[in-house]
Amino acid sequence: MAYPFTEIEKKWQRYWAENKTFKTPDTFxxxxxxxxxxxxxxxxSGSGLxxxxxxxxxATDIIAxxxxxxxxxxxxxxxxxxxxxxxxxxxxxxxxxxxVTTEKNINRFRQQLQAIGFSYDWDREVNTTDPAYYKWTQxxxxxxxxxxxxxxxxxxxxxCPELGTVLxxxxxxxxxxxxxxxxxxxxxxxxxxxxxxxxxxxxLNDLDELDWPESTKEMxxxxxxxxxxxxxxxxxxxxxxxxxxxxxRPDTLFGATYMVLAPEHPLVHEITTDEQRPxxxxxxxxxxxxSDLERTDLAKEKSGVFTGSYALNPVNNKxxxxxxxxxxxxxxxxxxIMAVPAQDERDYAFAEKFxxxxxxxxxxxxxxxxxxxxxxxxxxxxxxxxxxGVKEAKEKMIVWLEEQGSGQRKVNYKLxxxxxxxxxxxxxxxxxxxxxxxxxxxxxxxxxxxxxPEMEDFKPRPVKENETEPQPxxxxxxxxxxxxxxxxxxxxxxxxxxxxxxxxxxxxLRYIDPHNDEKLIDPEKEKYWMNVDxxxxxxxxxxxxxxxxxxxxxxxxxxxxxxxxxxxxKLVHQGMILGETEYTVYKKKDGRYVSFDYVSTLSPEELExxxxxxxxxxxxxxxxxxxFFVLAEDKNIRVDARSFKMSxxxxxxxxxxxxxxxxxxxxxxxxxxxxxxxxAMKPWSMSGVEGISRFLNRLWRLFIDxxxxxxxxxxxxxxxxxxxxxxxxxxxxxxxxxxxxxLRFNTAISAMMIFVNEANKWPxxxxxxxxxxxxxxxxxxxxxxxxxxxxxxxxxxxxxxxWPQYNPQLLEVDEVEWVIQINGKIREKIKASKKxxxxxxxxxxxxxxxxxxxxxxKTIRKIIVVPGKLVNxxxx
RNA sequence: GCGAGGAUGGCGGAAUUGGUAGACGCGCCAGAUUUAGGAUCUGGUGUCCUCAGGGCGUGGGGGUUCGAGUCCCCCUCCUCGUACCA
Numbered sequence: 001m002a003y004p005f006t007e008i009e010k011k012w013q014r015y016w017a018e019n020k021t022f023k024t025p026d027t028f029x030x031x032x033x034x035x036x037x038x039x040x041x042x043x044x045s046g047s048g049l050x051x052x053x054x055x056x057x058x059a060t061d062i063i064a065x066x067x068x069x070x071x072x073x074x075x076x077x078x079x080x081x082x083x084x085x086x087x088x089x090x091x092x093x094x095x096x097x098x099x100v101t102t103e104k105n106i107n108r109f110r111q112q113l114q115a116i117g118f119s120y121d122w123d124r125e126v127n128t129t130d131p132a133y134y135k136w137t138q139x140x141x142x143x144x145x146x147x148x149x150x151x152x153x154x155x156x157x158x159x160c161p162e163l164g165t166v167l168x169x170x171x172x173x174x175x176x177x178x179x180x181x182x183x184x185x186x187x188x189x190x191x192x193x194x195x196x197x198x199x200x201x202x203x204l205n206d207l208d209e210l211d212w213p214e215s216t217k218e219m220x221x222x223x224x225x226x227x228x229x230x231x232x233x234x235x236x237x238x239x240x241x242x243x244x245x246x247x248x249r250p251d252t253l254f255g256a257t258y259m260v261l262a263p264e265h266p267l268v269h270e271i272t273t274d275e276q277r278p279x280x281x282x283x284x285x286x287x288x289x290x291s292d293l294e295r296t297d298l299a300k301e302k303s304g305v306f307t308g309s310y311a312l313n314p315v316n317n318k319x320x321x322x323x324x325x326x327x328x329x330x331x332x333x334x335x336x337i338m339a340v341p342a343q344d345e346r347d348y349a350f351a352e353k354f355x356x357x358x359x360x361x362x363x364x365x366x367x368x369x370x371x372x373x374x375x376x377x378x379x380x381x382x383x384x385x386x387x388x389g390v391k392e393a394k395e396k397m398i399v400w401l402e403e404q405g406s407g408q409r410k411v412n413y414k415l416x417x418x419x420x421x422x423x424x425x426x427x428x429x430x431x432x433x434x435x436x437x438x439x440x441x442x443x444x445x446x447x448x449x450x451x452x453p454e455m456e457d458f459k460p461r462p463v464k465e466n467e468t469e470p471q472p473x474x475x476x477x478x479x480x481x482x483x484x485x486x487x488x489x490x491x492x493x494x495x496x497x498x499x500x501x502x503x504x505x506x507x508x509l510r511y512i513d514p515h516n517d518e519k520l521i522d523p524e525k526e527k528y529w530m531n532v533d534x535x536x537x538x539x540x541x542x543x544x545x546x547x548x549x550x551x552x553x554x555x556x557x558x559x560x561x562x563x564x565x566x567x568x569x570k571l572v573h574q575g576m577i578l579g580e581t582e583y584t585v586y587k588k589k590d591g592r593y594v595s596f597d598y599v600s601t602l603s604p605e606e607l608e609x610x611x612x613x614x615x616x617x618x619x620x621x622x623x624x625x626x627x628f629f630v631l632a633e634d635k636n637i638r639v640d641a642r643s644f645k646m647s648x649x650x651x652x653x654x655x656x657x658x659x660x661x662x663x664x665x666x667x668x669x670x671x672x673x674x675x676x677x678x679x680a681m682k683p684w685s686m687s688g689v690e691g692i693s694r695f696l697n698r699l700w701r702l703f704i705d706x707x708x709x710x711x712x713x714x715x716x717x718x719x720x721x722x723x724x725x726x727x728x729x730x731x732x733x734x735x736x737x738x739x740x741x742x743l744r745f746n747t748a749i750s751a752m753m754i755f756v757n758e759a760n761k762w763p764x765x766x767x768x769x770x771x772x773x774x775x776x777x778x779x780x781x782x783x784x785x786x787x788x789x790x791x792x793x794x795x796x797x798x799x800x801x802x803w804p805q806y807n808p809q810l811l812e813v814d815e816v817e818w819v820i821q822i823n824g825k826i827r828e829k830i831k832a833s834k835k836x837x838x839x840x841x842x843x844x845x846x847x848x849x850x851x852x853x854x855x856x857x858k859t860i861r862k863i864i865v866v867p868g869k870l871v872n873x874x875x876x
Numbered sequence: 877g878c879g880a881g882g883a884u885g886g887c888g889g890a891a892u893u894g895g896u897a898g899a900c901g902c903g904c905c906a907g908a909u910u911u912a913g914g915a916u917c918u919g920g921u922g923u924c925c926u927c928a929g930g931g932c933g934u935g936g937g938g939g940u941u942c943g944a945g946u947c948c949c950c951c952u953c954c955u956c957g958u959a960c961c962a
Contacts, residue, residue: 332961750900824943874942
């Protein structure tokens, strides 16, 4: 029979809530050490919590409880990232207002989180859709506007007709919307932009000092994409305008044999000759009609059209043709390039296709057989650069260009300004007023927040045709909201709303001072609590959320609202939890099995044609043969074994509520941590949960007599622990402490299991040892440990105890097992004191057991003694 | 293509600075208890052989070392990210 976890867990959850056990006081002693441990707050979706959420949340909860035991003032809050597309779409699907569904979802999420026993300070809960919260999101926008970091611009945007909104570059994956996978097209639109590019250099440099996963830092570096080179101006024959290009290889300028403009480049129309105009215009039309996906992924083959004009290469005044091609992106650099086919693979492919000249300006090494050569080497065919290496040639060319006035040194970033408006209802309204004459201003800070108007019909209007201007839902808001009169002037409010990232850019600050009406955050509190000491969340936010939040943080730093340059000192990503491993066997229509090694070579169509179908098969019918799994009944039939991402369509989603009902919250927490390293991707296993559940029951029975439901008579208050018991306890303290510090929760749990296995062998259990052990268990399994603590009739509650410290002297074991090796192979073992000197050890080893006979007839060359571990005799 | 990470029993995973590979859990096998159990307890469990012993074993190949999962070189495969960024 299982211990009464349901009853116990409810009891303690109620106790913690009623007594506000984990409340972080508003006032604090500035000298007390603090620890701010933060989770990425969830998006309260309609489907509730899944098992991925409690993974990171349990990890941070363990840290929070551990740090409290260690005497830290701990901030461990939770809130809701509740604006955004999915909430709105869910609301549309169910025909209810997003405010209603959002509130319902939040209540469900909160209740689910509380059922897991997380020690959040619920008095600090924040909600991005609360006017008292988004007042400050709008306030930050006002500051951005005043600093010139927010501006309206006609920009080519990523327009998603299905969603009826524009999307940021980061919200597009493989040319499709991240949400829903709808096609995305480029079209110009007047939009709010945030000048994140102004912070590019700082966002790049400050990464170095962060304790973040290297992969995440690297992704941000790539996203920012700094490259150094030069801008060069090319005259266009017969025109006044110059074509400016960015290049990282100014040293190859003598090899520039043509130029390419992006189809959207503003000079295209002007320089196109009448003769070429029809071809050019049809190419531009084609390009604009292509989605990003078609333009990149499918366009392996280069395409382009000659404009009819020629540019003059500034180094030698040679005439070179100007083309347009969609392999040049309008959004990067200047939207135009000088093409150097001999030293650039893309240009080479283009030149080859359109038969354009190729001039080598870097001497490739002997035997080089490739086409474009991008490596280092002496400059050739390059007049005053000849003989120089790439690096020197670059330098010399930049100096020359600057002297001639036809170019200059330039640092370029891939990072573009942040497209900050969305044509949606469920988002923060912009605190912006339009005067109707093309002039904008921001709302007075005293009048914030600008509320989101109450609307019946908040649905977006999908716009299929690129030519029609989209109408955001707020354009249909009540007149009283839409217009605003001040000093006799009637202003129109902004109809776009902010993207979902806005609210999550700064929420970690609001937790510190969640109810402040006067300020975003009190400076004293900010100074005490920042930085976030540990931030745990999914790797999917590596660039989006984490880059935007860093940007806003730096702006707030410049405004002196915050005192730290970076918000999150240490970052950890929890790994994804996959569904239970599935074994799949393949069958033909006639029921005959087909081996997976054959099936895996087939395309889906071929599978269909041959009538081969997949069938899930139970693990017990499978054996391993070599490197593969095969059918036990026919070892020639290979079976596919893998774990899939949890998804509704696959039907492999685990609901934490079910686990809690069957095994309890402590088992859920423990299992999530026991599965493997926090950062690793790992498959769910129901029998693994059962294993943990058995452990918790064993732990319970160690203390509680099941028959009588009273304290076990083995627990003895008056007896003193013997050396062996103390050693086991202190080894456990050491192991668990070090493992928690290093976020190695799986091995910490294994240490608890070892302790319980040991303690089960003891005829009597010294109370002192057992209560210390309960403290060690508490961060992981807070309910069961607290309940046992109470039944032991101990002082106060467990949550207010102190973390034990291990005594190194108690860890010492005198007698250890030594290994005796001959030529590195283990031949004998000896139990002996650790303190025996090397020489004695060596003597003992030579006489031990079979060693003398094994050494017979051999010459000892060397003997290696590692004290406390081994003796290795080298002989031949 | 590029960047990052990884490969250890039937499975999830352990293994401080190179020093007893496989901790802990699952699964499996045997036994005990039980009216019964998918409950509990005890023991076993990398693999092979001629089994009181020995050989082989951390994706593959080479190297350094008395000694390599761990260090060096080459290769294969997997995962994640990214992709015409001039």
